[in-house]
Amino acid sequence: MMAPLLDLITGYWWDLRDLSNLSRMIYGRLDDWGFPDWSIYVISGMLGTLGIVSFIGGVAIINIWVERRVVGRMQSRLGPNRLGPFGLLQPVADAIKLMQKEVLQPASAPGLIYTVAPIAFTVPGIAVFAVIPWGRHMVLASLDVGLLYILGMSSLAVLSVFMAGYSSNNKYSLFGAMRVIAMLVSYEIPIVVGLLGVVLFAGTMDLQGIVLFQEDNWAFMVMLQPLAFLIYFFAISAELNRTPADIAEAESEIVGGYHTEYSGMKFGLFYAAELINAVSVSAIIATLFLGGWWMYELDELVPGWMIFIGKVYGVYFLFVWTRGTLPRFRIDQLLAFAWKWLTPMAIINVVVVAAEVLVWEESGWSAGFWIPVFIAVNGALTGALVVGFVKFFAPKFQRFPTRPRFYPDIDVPSLPAVTGAEFMAKGGQA
């Protein structure tokens, strides 16, 4: 029924479902007007970048409101509701406030590092968007090693945290920065090994290839690999310094951690960079696990990039939901979670996925048989692992953390570990 209507738009430049038609028309016109090839290449890069950066800018503004309002409603309070209907102008007020604030820079801070740190924190988050496919033919940079490029960008952000903490010339900022770096480096392993399972299934590190794999097999990767999704979700929320892992910027504990000494728009850049990082990670999850721009033939009617943005906001809502619900972990709990829970689970996931891929290749039976089998097996494995880990490896309730390692001369009395029930049974004594 829709076919004659769709024929009217398919392939023409006004077909919004695939913006590559529009860009191809523009480049064709430029070519007709005599522009050399390299200039068309540069202009195409700039147009794509313009689109992505405008999306990022809009998202950074909107997400300020989304975070505060949604978290507020989840916590049974109103959230910002004074400025504009439903508080929608709150981001504007925040931006104006940050811009007109006086930048109080510590006098003895090494100037260049202090200024570059927020920029170095923002750029990798934005650079991730270069490899993400927005539609069937809409990728800015079709890299063969796209996923590895994304991992490299996340590991570059670690250095900028150190730069911010060190250049603040403030012992507490430095201490907060070193804690954060230990956490970020620990969580890189579950992220990489968890995504290894995705790459094994899809057979390629190219993000468009992974989306096409999901399209060919008529299944979202999250159904095929729930364990990888869970591992990646929790590990990346630690990398993003979001609650429950926001020990870095816990206002109630170390003031602001590595961005204590930043004020005005420099702090605004850190704040915006965290939101942008959250959105870029949501985009990665939407591409890898939720099918990106593909949604069971829906992209015939609805533009792929709209589906993609919807999925990005769905995953971002998951992040905000986790933030509004869970309390904050301690740093030693976070590190134990990374090393003792996520890393073994990720390794088991890779081993099982490799075995499954081998069985799939060797047996030669069609995907139609194997995909439901893998969905069932992986789902059962995920359930068994999560329940098993919680039952057998959850530590007893520890009143004090284990001895801190950075400063061994601080004496912390190590009380014996008791479970919560025993603690209460003894009347609140250890």
Added chain:
Amino acid sequence: MIAPLLAFTLHLEEVLVVGAALFAIGLYVALSKRNAIGVLMGVELMLNAVNVTLLAFSRFIESEQPLDGQVFAVFVITVAAAEAAVALALAVAIYKHRETVNIDEIDLLRW
């Protein structure tokens, strides 16, 4: 008309000269820094220069298996990372005993 003026080319020798310059700078840093971590920085620079040279050869030289250069470069990165870890652990361990990482002051074979 402008095209012939802008016809740049990149030859193997130019890349090798860049690699040699990086190696020489790394050698200077490794030999002349007082801090043990500074010496390690020089060593890492030299290893990067070696990688540049290996990849230039892999790209430009006639060979039956041209990707061998890239395989070798990945191994160099791996070994360099392992060596950096052990060297820095050594530096921290020496610091715990001697309160210094100045290579001029760590000059006794036994404590």
Added chain:
Amino acid sequence: MIAENGIVIAFWLLAATTIGCALMVAAVRELVQAVLFLALTFVGAAGMYIVLSADFVAVVQVLIYAGAVSVLMTFAVMLTPAADRRNSETVFQVPALVLAGLVLAVLVFVTLDTDWAISDRAAFSATAASLGEAFLKPYVVPFEVASVLLMVAMIGAIVLTQEDEPPPRRQEGE
């Protein structure tokens, strides 16, 4: 030889960045700034690898060198708080300069004088899959040895920095 204008310009910009940052590593007076310039050198070198159509090696370089080795060095700097943080040189500065200059001269002379067997092969396309095959077919033994090496390095680093455990504390009223 590479003949596309844009790529050649990009290579020279990246080479200038890399060598400039390497010179800054030698020249800055603060150790932490030197480590950060070293990280920038690694990123510049990764750019050069991309020009030489080694995309997988370039991303691995960013991931490992700029993302992990630099962080390792900053940790080492932070875990040695009473050490001298100035990036000063020993008495061997001038001999080192002379030696480095001689090495550079020899290498440049050898480079320009040798008759290289240049091939007119096009740039590599996707290297990740081919490298994976190379690691598992002809080079599987070095691959396994490298993983053993990494494990040994990890264990060695942990053993070297292990503190002596204090004697176990007695509990009160035992």
